[in-house]
Amino acid sequence: MTGAMDGHAEDRGRVYQASGDQHISEHHHHHGERGDEPAGLQGPDSVRRPAVGRPPVVLRDRAEVLDRLRSSVREGHGGEVYVLYGMGGSGKTAVAYTLFQLATGEGARVGLWVGASDRASLRAGMLAVAADRGAGDAELLAARNGLRPAADLVWQCLDRSAEPWLLVLDNADHPEILRDGSWLRTSSRGTVVVTTRRPAARWWPGAELQHIGVLPREDAARVLRDLAPHSGNEQEAARIADRLGRLPLALTLAGGFLSQQVLDPWTMETYGRRLEEGEGIELIDRGADTLSEEDPRHLVGLTWQLTLDAFEARGLPEATALLRLLSRFAPEPLPLSLLNRTEVDGALPRARCETALRALLDQSLTELVDVGERCVQSHAVLLDSVAAATPADLVPALHTTAVRLLDAGVPRVPDAGPDDPGLRLLVPHALALLRRAGDPSVSADAVALATRLATALHRKGDYLSACETARAAADLGERWLGTEHRHVLAARSRAGRALFRLGEYPSAEELLAHVHAAQERLFGAEDPDTLDSRHGLQLVLGNLGRRDEALSLLRSTVTGRRRALGPAHPLTLRSRSSLLVLLPASELAAEEDGELLSLPTECVRHLGPDHTVTLGAHHNHAWALYLLGRFDEADQEIRLVADAYRRRFGPDHPLVLSAQQLLSRTRAAQGDVSVAVDIMTDVVARRERGLGAEHPFTVAGRRLLAELSSGG
Structure with missing residues (x-):
């Protein structure tokens, strides 16, 4: 972008101006501190031309907004005020400029453009409007000298204008100065459009407010292609647009930078990579035209x-x-x-x-x-x-x-429960903290927080979010803490647990085995983190059919948790409960009078009847009873568990479906095959929706359904 400056300033006046598509300019005229320059004495060079430097090449999107605004400048329309509001850089001025061109072209209206960023600019601009609309020298002099109300003069002239008009009050980010002088009014002879960052309705009584936000993805990509058509394709432009949040000012600067390169032109792919590598705001602002050092407000970094x-x-x-x-x-x-x-x-x-x-x-x-x-x-x-x-x-x-x-x-001790969308809202923020981290101690806290958030998501049954959160936390944490930091390893372990639930058994085994070995080497065999990974690893091995390896790991986990956490700790009881699932029927028979089959009662005593670990112990105990051929007892117990799960977690939670699957087995074992088939048909359908048709749990469910349907 090499266009010349259109704006100018004198003495202490300063003009901040940027050029290019979706451009926004702000003109600020600051008069002497001791009143050596009377306010409003120096007017703008023109109110018939928008003070926007270089206009947009093409105004992308905004079609709906422009259609509504265009109707207001058609013949016979007037008396309306439209307020275009949005954050800095969103293209409000570009929309106003495009409407201005339409109104003065096809609409045959007089276009009047006033910078309203401060009192002096507003007053001088509005008096220039009065002069344009027929005010005499004596009237203007009286208004400038305070001998007659300036705003009244301006609006009298606008009201008696022989031609219909469009008045744009640009950059009215201090609406109190419009209200204090009663500068904003309506007239049947014309339409007023205001651009501002201030959306509160109290500033704009009677006006129609229109939000100007970021561009849609496709249009944002086109802005880059408008300015730098040979730098890349639509897909590359769209990726950069996403990285820039589809903000028009940022897109304009990025396109300007790409179009300015002469000796060593950049591609959009290069630009996008440099953004991802962390150059960010400084790189974006390099797309601005070169201005003097004291005029930097056209930059994204300072807008x-x-x-x-x-x-x-x-x-x-x-x-x-x-x-x-x-x-x-x-x-x-x-x-x-x-x-x-x-x-x-x-x-x-x-x-x-x-x-x-x-x-x-x-x-x-x-x-x-x-x-x-x-x-x-x-x-x-x-x-x-x-x-x-x-x-x-x-x-x-x-x-x-x-x-x-x-x-x-985030819950201090995450528990199983129904889906909680509120937890997912926290994920990008937890990861953003890690991206912005620079202090190792703060990074460690952020990794631990993200891991606990991943655990909470896991317990809610959102395994994909849990896996992605834990994996990203570990990757980001490594930058400051290293690969063998306790919190980084704990995050990796949580990712492994989620991979298992997602049905990625080989990947889960590889990751958990690696993490477990590192934790055992660094922290010891009975460290709580080591034991947590070991418990997760045995789950994977058990589902891979390596029962002996899994049982060996589980027994050592129970022993370690007894010593490290105590016999009544929920994690100790959970590992002991897992033995009810992993032990074969022959060993369970030997436990008929032992403590393992009385575990649910022990959990009730230590944790209460509604604790998740207690319900899990009842669930696993029902499986053990089923293996032992005690079908009536198993059926009664799993019915109670399934009902409790459904009330707490909803019908689609993985724990509910697991309990329902066992219930179908107990129903079939008691001869009620049609009910068993109905139950498993529902389980398979829900698993296909939630986990996918090829997930091992879904495949196992279909296999059981086929057996039940065939009477096997």
């Missing part, structure tokens, strides 16, 4: 700094503090409940969090979204910009606070 400075000036430092805290998280929905906790005090006083959040919402720096839970969501480029500009001495406290907030949102 929101004006608002942050305004927070400080208005006595709202907590708004900046909250935005910096949000920049530790991901650009995904973040549950509002997390911000309403005492742990937020590490970044800003909890009592001021409400005020801070309202300020961010008011400036379109974040938005409220409802995804089944009320959340706040901020744009990726904004968060990256704020994170990059956060003073280094503030980062440790912000990161620690973010970890503690998420930590408070």
Whole structure:
């Protein structure tokens, strides 16, 4: 982008301008501190031309918005105010510019463009509008000197305009200056369009508000291709657009950079790779036209700094503090409940969090979204910009606070239960903390948090999310902690457990065996983490048909957990319960009067009748009774377990389906084959939907169903 500057400023005036597709420009005229330059004395060079530097090459998307706006500038229409709002860089000015061209072209309207970023610019621009619409020199001089109300003069001239008009008030990010002077009014002779970052309806009574957000993926890719058509294909452009959050300003700068390269042109593939390698905001901003050092506000990295400075000036430092805290998280929905906790005090006083959040919402720096839970969501480029500009001495406290907030949102001891979409909302934020981490101690806490979150997802039956979360946490944690850190190994172990539940038995065995060996070498054979991996490994081996190896590992796990955790610990009881499944009928028969077959009673005594481990012990005990040929007892017990599971977890939870499968066996053993077939038909259908047709559990279910159906 090599176009010349269209804007200019004199004396202390400054013009911040960027060029290119989806361009946004802001003009700020600052007068002398001692009033040496009367406000409004110097007017703009033109109000008939939009002060936008280089206009968009093509305005992508926005068709629905433009159709609605275009109808307002057709013949016979007037008296309307439209407010285009959105975050900085979203293309509000580009939409207004395109409408301006339509109105002055096909609509045959007079177009009037006023920069409304500050009082002086607004006043000077509006008086220039009055002059354009017929105000005399004496009237203008009286208004400039304060001898008559300036806004009244402007609107009298607009009301008596012989031609219909479109008035654009651009960059009205301080709507109070419009209200204080009563500058924003309506007239039957024309239409007003305002661009702003301030969406609150109280600023715009009677106006129609229109949000201008990021572009759809396909259109965002086309913006890059419009500017740099020879740098890559649509797929590569779409990947870069995703990485840039489809923000028009960022896309414009990226396309500008790609189009500027002469000696060593970059491809989109190269650009995308450099973004992924962490160059981020600095690389994006290299796409801007070269400006003097004191004119940097056209950069993505600084486009929101004006608002942050305004927070400080208005006595709202907590708004900046909250935005910096949000920049530790991901650009995904973040549950509002997390911000309403005492742990937020590490970044800003909890009592001021409400005020801070309202300020961010008011400036379109974040938005409220409802995804089944009320959340706040901020744009990726904004968060990256704020994170990059956060003073280094503030980062440790912000990161620690973010970890503690998420930590408070994850169950301390994850338990089995129904699907919980709220837990999945936390996953991208837990991983974002690891990506932004720089301190090993904070990284260790973040890995432990992500692993506990993966465990919670696993217990809810969401094995895929659990696996991906644990694996990503381990990969990210290795950067700061190394491959053999306790928390990294624990995350790998959790990923292995999830792989088993996903039916990836060989991969699960390989991973768990590797982790178990490392933990045993580093921490000892009876370390709780080692024992946890050993318990998981025996599950895999048992399902691979290697019963003897699995039983040996399980017995050592029981012994180790007895010594390390005590005989009544839930994990000890869980491992002992697993013996009821793994032991053959001959050994179970020898246990007829032993403690193993009385384990459910022991679990009730230590944990209570409704504890998940207690229910699991009843489940496994019913299997043991089935193997021993005690079908009536087994049927009664598994019925109770299946009913309890269904009430707690819902009909599709893996534990429910496992209990139902055993119930079909006990029903068939008692001669009720038709009921058994109905039960297994339902189990197989649910497993196919939840796990897939080729999952080992589904395959085993189909095999059992075939046996029952054939009377085998």
